[in-house]
Amino acid sequence: MNELSLDQALALHGISKTYNAGRPNEVQVLRDVSVTLDRGEVVALVAPSGAGKSTLLHIAGLLDMPDTGDVQVDGMNMTRLGDDARTRARRDQIGFIYQFHHLLPEFTALENIVLPQLANGVGAAQARDRARLLLDRVGVAPRADHRPAALSGGEQQRVAFCRALANAPGLLLADEPTGNLDPTTSDQVFGALMDLVRETGLSALIATHNLELARRMDRVLRLEDGQVVG
Numbered sequence: 001m002n003e004l005s006l007d008q009a010l011a012l013h014g015i016s017k018t019y020n021a022g023r024p025n026e027v028q029v030l031r032d033v034s035v036t037l038d039r040g041e042v043v044a045l046v047a048p049s050g051a052g053k054s055t056l057l058h059i060a061g062l063l064d065m066p067d068t069g070d071v072q073v074d075g076m077n078m079t080r081l082g083d084d085a086r087t088r089a090r091r092d093q094i095g096f097i098y099q100f101h102h103l104l105p106e107f108t109a110l111e112n113i114v115l116p117q118l119a120n121g122v123g124a125a126q127a128r129d130r131a132r133l134l135l136d137r138v139g140v141a142p143r144a145d146h147r148p149a150a151l152s153g154g155e156q157q158r159v160a161f162c163r164a165l166a167n168a169p170g171l172l173l174a175d176e177p178t179g180n181l182d183p184t185t186s187d188q189v190f191g192a193l194m195d196l197v198r199e200t201g202l203s204a205l206i207a208t209h210n211l212e213l214a215r216r217m218d219r220v221l222r223l224e225d226g227q228v229v230g
């Protein structure tokens with residue numbers, strides 16, 4: 001096993017993943033992939049479509065298990081945790097943002113950010129204060145009481161960023177977080193995300209096809225043929 005490092009927000013060592021192993025439709029997606037993120041580091045993950053970005057992010061986010069390798073978050077080895085401990089670690093330590101907002105349609109923007117905090121045992125008043133603060137940071141406070149359907153695509157995604165940060169995780173994983181927005185909105189919304197990440201000192205691994213956005217991060221990793229290069 002590899003040394004645990006408290007300076008690292010995320011350490012993936014020797015990760016391999018094959019879908020449908022031993023069947024005619026077997027796909028070997030990741031081959032001995034190792035990635036480390038220092039605390040406060042923001043890293044772009046760039047890869048052609050189908051190269052395994054989502055698979056890697058799901059493994060890093062404890063949503064999927066690798067066939068081999070170790071996953072460490074905040075210096076804790078998560079690989080051999082039981083289901084309950086993995087769920088707790090995911091809820092407390094990791095924020096996830098997807099290409100589509102996945103906000104709950106029947107709740108307001110504010111409520112969408114309050115709910116994960118209530119699930120984590122935070123009191124209602126404190127949860128609402130934090131939700132308002134986060135919405136204010138991304139410029140959506142005036143829309144706090146609107147439901148997702150009444151928000152623009154950029155606003156919906158900003159609210160999704162706030163929800164991912166609701167429980168103050170140390171690690172943010174994002175899968176094409178502005179991929180469904182037009183280029184101008186994508187640029188602005190990505191700027192809001194980066195400001196939020198920098199202000200909170202988060203570590204982030206952000207998958208994107210957009211090389212302009214990738215260049216605004218601290219480091220770019222490329223995933224090619226199931227392996228990380230550069």
Ligand SMILES: Nc1ncnc2c1ncn2[C@@H]1O[C@H](COP(=O)(O)OP(=O)(O)OP(=O)(O)O)[C@@H](O)[C@H]1O
Nearest residue numbers: 019020027029047048049050051052053054055056
């Ligand atoms: N549950 C699964 N079962 C079988 N094959 C899968 C499964 N999930 C993903 N794959 C395959 O693994 C490969 C990598 O998929 P993944 O979604 O990780 O790629 P990606 O780089 O995120 O792609 P995109 O940029 O298009 O979203 C693809 O060939 C995909 O078809």
